[in-house]
Amino acid sequence: MLPIQLPEHVRSLFEGQFPVPVVDIATALDIKMYTTDDLSPSQSGVIVKEQEDYTIVVNETHSPERIRFTVAHEIGHFLMHKDILDEQRSFISDIKQPAFLHDAEGAMHRAHDHRLPSKDRTLELEANKFAADLLMPKEQFTKVWDVSNTIDEVAAFFNVSISAATVRGEQVLNSFMV
Numbered sequence: 001m002l003p004i005q006l007p008e009h010v011r012s013l014f015e016g017q018f019p020v021p022v023v024d025i026a027t028a029l030d031i032k033m034y035t036t037d038d039l040s041p042s043q044s045g046v047i048v049k050e051q052e053d054y055t056i057v058v059n060e061t062h063s064p065e066r067i068r069f070t071v072a073h074e075i076g077h078f079l080m081h082k083d084i085l086d087e088q089r090s091f092i093s094d095i096k097q098p099a100f101l102h103d104a105e106g107a108m109h110r111a112h113d114h115r116l117p118s119k120d121r122t123l124e125l126e127a128n129k130f131a132a133d134l135l136m137p138k139e140q141f142t143k144v145w146d147v148s149n150t151i152d153e154v155a156a157f158f159n160v161s162i163s164a165a166t167v168r169g170e171q172v173l174n175s176f177m178v
């Protein structure tokens with residue numbers, strides 16, 4: 001099931017489609033999207049508010065799988081952090097791609113994410129969690145995981161990076177044990 005943060009009319013349009021069409025979902029939410037080669041290599045993307053328009057700009061030098069994660073992450077900011085987005089006008093996100101580092105709670109983050117003030121880090125982690133939920137819904141992930149021989153197959157099914165699929169696998173398997 002697609003994340004409950006998505007409005008019902010958007011969920012019902014896209015429920016059950018895999019790989020999840022993140023760009024179409026952004027469009028359905030009235031978010032504009034551009035690619036650029038102007039961001040620094042560590043920056044995945046940004047969501048900006050100008051007047052009443054919201055625009056996601058993604059780093060076109062990144063892999064298509066990583067760009068999909070970035071779009072999903074920015075949609076997460078749009079849906080969950082709109083008040084902050086409206087106030088500060090943008091989220092610049094350079095810590096989005098899940099890596100293999102884990103903090104004490106098991107949440108994923110990248111090595112340089114400790115540079116961020118903890119409030120920003122929480123927002124980034126929430127957006128990452130949303131992106132994983134959107135791209136790899138739990139029930140579907142479990143089904144695909146069960147019938148796949150390798151993590152590469154799982155990643156290919158969802159059109160995500162292998163590291164994103166690996167982190168999701170850890171999350172989903174861990175949640176079976178709680």
Ligand SMILES: [Zn+2]
Binds near residue numbers: 091093094096124127
């Ligand atoms: Zn972000």
